[in-house]
Amino acid sequence: MLKANYGGLNASQVEESKMKHGTNQLMEFEMETFWDKFKGNFEDPVIKILVVALAIDLIFYFMKYVEWFEPMGIAIAVAIATLVSTYSEFTNEQSFQKLQADASRIFCKVYRDGKIEEILIGDIVAGDLILVQTGDKIPVDGILIDGHLCVNQAVLNGESKEADKYVAPVEYQCSDKNADFLDEFKVFRETVVVEGEAVIEAVTIGDQTFYGQLSKELQTEERDSPLKVKLGKLADGISMFGYIGGSLIAASFMFKKIVLDSLAQGVAISSYFSNWAVVVSDLVTAIILAIIIIVVAVPEGLPMMIAMVLSLNMRKLLKDNILVRKLIGIETAGSLNILFSDKTGTITKGQLEVVSFVGGDNRAYKKHDDIPQELSSMLDLSISQNTNAICNIEADGELKVIGGNATERSLLKFVHSKVLDYDVELVNNIPFNSKDKFSASQIKGKYNSTLIKGAPEIILGQCTTYYDSEGNKQSFTENELSTINNRINELAERSIRIIALATSEKNIGEDIFESLTLVGIVGIRDDLRTESVQAIKEAMDAGIQVVMITGDRKETAMAIAKEAGLLQNKDDLVLTSDEIRSLSNETLKEKLPNIKVIARALPTDKSRLVQIAQELDLVVGMTGDGVNDSPALKKADVGFAMGSGTEVAKEAGDIVILDDNFNSIAKTVLYGRTIYNSIRKFIVYQLTVNVGAILIAFIGPFIGVDLPLSMTQMLWVNLVMDTLAAMAFGGEVALRKYMNELPKKRTEAIINKDMWSSILINGGLIAGLSVFFLKYDAFKEMFRYNEAGPTSTEHIYFYTAFFGFFIFLNAFNMFNARTVELNLFKHITENKGFLKVVIGIFAVQIIMTYFGGEILRTAGLRINEWLIITGLAVIIIPIDLIRKGLRNKIFGKEV
Numbered sequence: 015m016l017k018a019n020y021g022g023l024n025a026s027q028v029e030e031s032k033m034k035h036g037t038n039q040l041m042e043f044e045m046e047t048f049w050d051k052f053k054g055n056f057e058d059p060v061i062k063i064l065v066v067a068l069a070i071d072l073i074f075y076f077m078k079y080v081e082w083f084e085p086m087g088i089a090i091a092v093a094i095a096t097l098v099s100t101y102s103e104f105t106n107e108q109s110f111q112k113l114q115a116d117a118s119r120i121f122c123k124v125y126r127d128g129k130i131e132e133i134l135i136g137d138i139v140a141g142d143l144i145l146v147q148t149g150d151k152i153p154v155d156g157i158l159i160d161g162h163l164c165v166n167q168a169v170l171n172g173e174s175k176e177a178d179k180y181v182a183p184v185e186y187q188c189s190d191k192n193a194d195f196l197d198e199f200k201v202f203r204e205t206v207v208v209e210g211e212a213v214i215e216a217v218t219i220g221d222q223t224f225y226g227q228l229s230k231e232l233q234t235e236e237r238d239s240p241l242k243v244k245l246g247k248l249a250d251g252i253s254m255f256g257y258i259g260g261s262l263i264a265a266s267f268m269f270k271k272i273v274l275d276s277l278a279q280g281v282a283i284s285s286y287f288s289n290w291a292v293v294v295s296d297l298v299t300a301i302i303l304a305i306i307i308i309v310v311a312v313p314e315g316l317p318m319m320i321a322m323v324l325s326l327n328m329r330k331l332l333k334d335n336i337l338v339r340k341l342i343g344i345e346t347a348g349s350l351n352i353l354f355s356d357k358t359g360t361i362t363k364g365q366l367e368v369v370s371f372v373g374g375d376n377r378a379y380k381k382h383d384d385i386p387q388e389l390s391s392m393l394d395l396s397i398s399q400n401t402n403a404i405c406n407i408e409a410d411g412e413l414k415v416i417g418g419n420a421t422e423r424s425l426l427k428f429v430h431s432k433v434l435d436y437d438v439e440l441v442n443n444i445p446f447n448s449k450d451k452f453s454a455s456q457i458k459g460k461y462n463s464t465l466i467k468g469a470p471e472i473i474l475g476q477c478t479t480y481y482d483s484e485g486n487k488q489s490f491t492e493n494e495l496s497t498i499n500n501r502i503n504e505l506a507e508r509s510i511r512i513i514a515l516a517t518s519e520k521n522i523g524e525d526i527f528e529s530l531t532l533v534g535i536v537g538i539r540d541d542l543r544t545e546s547v548q549a550i551k552e553a554m555d556a557g558i559q560v561v562m563i564t565g566d567r568k569e570t571a572m573a574i575a576k577e578a579g580l581l582q583n584k585d586d587l588v589l590t591s592d593e594i595r596s597l598s599n600e601t602l603k604e605k606l607p608n609i610k611v612i613a614r615a616l617p618t619d620k621s622r623l624v625q626i627a628q629e630l631d632l633v634v635g636m637t638g639d640g641v642n643d644s645p646a647l648k649k650a651d652v653g654f655a656m657g658s659g660t661e662v663a664k665e666a667g668d669i670v671i672l673d674d675n676f677n678s679i680a681k682t683v684l685y686g687r688t689i690y691n692s693i694r695k696f697i698v699y700q701l702t703v704n705v706g707a708i709l710i711a712f713i714g715p716f717i718g719v720d721l722p723l724s725m726t727q728m729l730w731v732n733l734v735m736d737t738l739a740a741m742a743f744g745g746e747v748a749l750r751k752y753m754n755e756l757p758k759k760r761t762e763a764i765i766n767k768d769m770w771s772s773i774l775i776n777g778g779l780i781a782g783l784s785v786f787f788l789k790y791d792a793f794k795e796m797f798r799y800n801e802a803g804p805t806s807t808e809h810i811y812f813y814t815a816f817f818g819f820f821i822f823l824n825a826f827n828m829f830n831a832r833t834v835e836l837n838l839f840k841h842i843t844e845n846k847g848f849l850k851v852v853i854g855i856f857a858v859q860i861i862m863t864y865f866g867g868e869i870l871r872t873a874g875l876r877i878n879e880w881l882i883i884t885g886l887a888v889i890i891i892p893i894d895l896i897r898k899g900l901r902n903k904i905f906g907k908e909v
Contacts, residue, residue, distance in 0.1 A: 020160075020213060022125030022143045031139040038154060038219040039136035040226055048104045055096045065092060067305045074298055083726065083869040088302070090729055120661055122153045123404075123416055125213070130404055130416055142216045147402050147417055148209055148445055149640055149660030152201045154216040155223040157182040161212030167205045170224060171195045176208050188217050206662050209445055211402050244764050248697070252704065256311025259708040260304035267300045270715035302725060307711055310732045311704050323689050323744040330748075334681050335657070335673040343668025346652050348686025349758045350558050351632040354612075354623055354650075357564035357571070358420060359658060359674040360637055361550070361578055362540040366424035369510065370537035374480020374488065376497050382428055388485030389534070394429045396515040396533045399438060400455040400465040401426055402445070419446070421513065424538055442522040448565060448616055448642065456522045464518040464526050469614075470502050470535060471567070473514040473527075480532040487531055502535060506569035509577060510537040542577050549680040550579055556683060557756040559607065561623075563615045563637075571613035586610045591619050602626050617642030624649045631760060637671070637679070638663050654679055680753075687752040696743040698769050699831035703735040703824050705777025710784045710820075719788055724871045727817050730862070734824065738851050742828060745847035768834065768901060775897055776830065779890060780823050787819055787886070796882050797875075814863050814872040815883055822887035825855045830894040836902070838891070 023031065046054075056062070071085040120135040123145040130145060135153045138144065143159070146152060152165065163179040182188070182199035195202070201214055203225040220226055276283045287293055331338060338344045358364055371379045371393065379385045385393060403418030403426045415423040438459035446453035452468025466473060474495070479487045502512050515533040518526040553560050562580055564571045572588050575581045581588070588611040594602065603626055612619060620636060624646050627634045636643075636650035639659025644666035647653030655667030656674045664670050671678045707728065714722040723731065765773075787793050797811045829838045832848065842848065860880065866872035875883075 020125040020143050021128045022130075023139070023141055024127050027141065028126065028139055031141050035140040036220055037136055038138035038216070041221050046104075048100060051104055052096060052100045055100055067302055068092060070298060071302060074295065081868065086726075086869060088725070090726060120151075120153070122150075123147075132416065138216055138219060140216050140219050144214050144216060145211070145404070145417060146201075146207050146214060147211045148207055148447075149662065150207045151661045152203055152205045152207065152214070154214070155200070155202050155218035155225075156214040156216045157186065157188050157199050158201065158212050159215050161210060163201065163210040163212045164208045165201060165205045166208050167195050167202065169204050169206075170202055170228065179212070181212075209447065211445065248764055252311060252701065253308075255704070256308045256708070259311055259712065260307040263307050263708070263712050264300040264304035266712055266715050267303055267720065268296065270720070271296045271300075274715075303711070303721070307708060307728070310707050310728050310735070323692050323740075327685060327689065327744075331682075331685055335671065335675065335678045336682050336685070337657075337670040337672055338668075339655075339664070339670060340668040343652050344682065344686050344689060346633060346686065347635065347669070347682045348684075348688075348690045348752075349633045349760070350635045350652060350683055350686075351757050352559040352561065352606075352627050353553065353635040353679065354561045354563050354620060354637065354646075355676060355679065356637045356639065356656070357562050357566065357574060358540055359639075359656065360671075360676045360679070361543065361546045361562060362574065363543050364420060364540065364658070364674055366420050366511075366538050366540050368424055368428035368536055369539040370505065371534055372498070372501055372537070373483065373534045374477075374490070374494070374498070374532045375482055376494065376501060377483070378501070386483040389481055389483050392481050392485055392517075392533050393515065395438075395461060396465045396467065396517065397425045397429045399440070399457055400443075400453060400467050421511075421538065425513070425536065428536075444522060448640075451565075451614075454518075454522060454526055464520060464522060466516045466518060466526065466530065467513060469567070470512050470514040473516050473530060474498065474502075474532070474535075476527045477516055477530045477532040479529070481534075490532070498532075498535070503569055505537045506567055507573050509542070509570060509573040510539050511566050511570055512537060542574060543675060543677070545675070545677040547577075547579050549675075549677040552750075552753050553680050553683065554579075556687075556753040558635075558683065561609055561612065563612045563620065565615060566613060568613040571611050575611045580610045588613060590614045591616050594619055594622070599626060599629075603630060606630065617646065620646035621649060633757065633760065635679075638667070639674075654682070681748075684748050684750070684753055687755065688746060688748040690758065691752060692743050692746045694764065694769065695746065695831050695833075696739060697765060698772050699739050699743070699824075699828060700735050701765075701773045702777045702780070702827060702831065703731065705773060706780030706784070706820075706824070707731055709777070709781035713781065713785055714788075717785060717789055722784065722788060723817065723820060726866075726870050730870070731821070731824070734821065734855055738855060739828070742845075742848045742851035743832065745845045746832070747841050747844040749841065771897065771901070772831070772894070776827055776890065776894055779893060780820070780827070783823065783886075783889070784816070784820060787816055797879055810871070810873045811875060811879070814875060815879060817870075817872060818859055818863065818875070818880070818883045819887055821855065821859045822883055823890055825852055825859075826888050826890050827894070828852055829891060834898070836895060836898055838895075 056065070068085055068088040071088055075082060075085050121132040122135050122138060123130055124133050124138060125143040125145070126133075138153055142154075144153060144156070146163070158179055158181045160181060162181075164176050165179055166176050177195065178198060179201055180198050186199050188200060194200070200217075203223040218224075272286050273283060276286055328338070331344070355361060358366075369380065371382075371385060373379075373385075373389055382390070401418055401422045403422040404416050405414070405426060415426050418426070438457040438461055441456040441458050443456065444450075444452075444454040446468070450468075451472050452466055454464055454466045456464045477490060477495070479489055480494075482488045505512055513536045515536065516530040517533060518528070518530050520526045520528055550560055560580060562571065562575055562578070564574075566574070568588060568590055572581065575588065580586070585608050587605060587608045589605075589609060591612065591614045594612065597605070602622075606623075606626060612623070617638075617640065620638065620643060624634050624636055628649075628651070633652075634650045635652040635654060636646050637654040637656065638644070638647045639656035640663060643659075643663050647655060647663060647666040652669065653667035655664040655670045657664075657670055657672035658674050669682055671682075707723070710722050711728075714720065793815075794809065794812050797809075797815050799809065799811070828848075829852075832838070832842070833840065862870060863872040864874040
């Protein structure tokens, strides 16, 4: 506790300081501009290849060996591969940064106009008096004017050793240029309060702080997630397939020109080389064709797929109180095997309320007003003078409690209306910490004693006397102590947390636990969240082992775990921190699958549990809200920081659960699995197009069709396959059925057997139907001849129809790739973007044929011709349904 209350700056002083020194806002880092990203994309090897090809084609154009639209086609390829991806990356990054900034604002406790209020960190001005407590980050460079702090300055000086900070003497001169971390009177922005409470005066703010200067040089680096690594490897494999396919297609094109055409014309093969211009032209065409095939096959959109899908889901996530700080978190959440979850505020409501007070004579009181006056005075003194929480009476008369932890706030609310001016002064204090499980405040004045508050097992055994209803000390008998312990056990079995209050005649620094006098025990109820029961069941049904971690005593923890549905089998284990510490790592590994609850837990237990689980090759999730939780949050595969927790915990976590609700954690898992499944759908579709396009381009020259799809047509196929498909599949709805799937193993391949069957069968089908379309004369007769045109454009309507047929085939195949179910339209209206993209592909394909001309090798078709194309293309849907039906019959289920 602090020794005084402070008035702080008034409104006019705040404005005056703001005019003179500015605010505490740090200069925002400049994001990479659109044009910087655009230029950076030209470093891509594929783009470099395209640029070289464009230069070569331009030379041949000026030499009159190629038509103007061929270099134009390469230029379009460059534009598509750079502008579209640049725009996507730039807009996604802007959206992501804005949502993060809006949702992760930091509030600080500042004295102004005679009371304490919470304001944004950027609104602090020089001269402000700021209250900082355990777990807070220091928001400014300043000096202590009250209290004592133990701070971690590692973020600035790299030293893990904590530093003590004391009230600055009157003669102390603080220089805003002084960055001496050994200065015991000065604190620095971004350092962390490990222990203590103090009021600091803001001396240096904003960019002028040491951190503000340093942050201009800081770079943050995100680690790649397992999923991103897998996708990168998959992209490399597909790229290799494209390189080999492109090379084979170029070779087959030249083989057809050199060998097959010579044989067909009845001339010697050597005669082909007599016209070097034709040889060079054909060679350039083969090279360009190979490059286009590589562009189509190389999945430049695949590594960006995670960011695109996440961007499309960011607002949904935030609406469900989930703030993704690091992309790795949401990616990995879908693969969780085990989740260590805090109890208070996550599984329970976190709205702690005092429901009982039991005096040393074992008399219970449900309301504060029922407690006898003298005993009530001792209770009020013990709570109000031994807390980090502060009461404010708002203008409307409403009580607002700021600071402290949830337990301290609930206690202060319980006694506030009866708190009097006790005319006492704080001499010394010991802040609460999870290891010692108590706090103490030494006071002098009307009362001269040390007030102690903490866990009953720490305090009760040291009590030799208690205060009776008249406020007099009475000796404890063994029977009375036993009765109190029975009362505690009874309350614990009702899921009620117990806090013991006592006084000591000893000063802090002496043995304060010698001969304590019990004030009483307080029962605090934290009701279970009704939605937690269902959310825990969903998580367990999803194959996730949920372990509740709490500081409560074992009996209380067991009662709540039963209510929450965590304890169901006789093999389920409830262990305390002491019991865990007594186990070897190997023994703990054996017991881990059955552990459901950890009671009286310490932060160090969390780090050990994460390590043990990861050594068992499990994907681990961990929740936390305190400074001491940070190591475990960082070490876990997914760190879930609580929105009400410390800024340090939030920074260490991958995901911030803004409402502290277990239900939101379960939703995070669902979104993670949805994103994973969306990526899989995209992969199935993309690889199917790859197989179909490369096969038809390879087979074409051998069936008498040099270019079944022209170069510019191939580029349109690439646009459909990459960017538009990513948009279509990126908006897939989160389906509850994903929570019935088992978590994906770390070593599990992204593409499973069912996906391979879809890719190979439908890819081969697309190629087969394309060959059938090109070679079956009856199809040619369905479309007009261009009788007025030269031989090269005689079948322009037929080739336009084939182009449309190929695109329509792949557009209809989007419906197949979107779901493994037989009902292709299930939930389809919930992904409005999907239908818009598919309809857009059909519409643009039709419109392009009327305006594409020589560039796209198209001519406008009639309605009856479009109907023929559509009827032929839609056949891919029933064929794939047959494949799915056979799969279900063989395996007995959808996979």
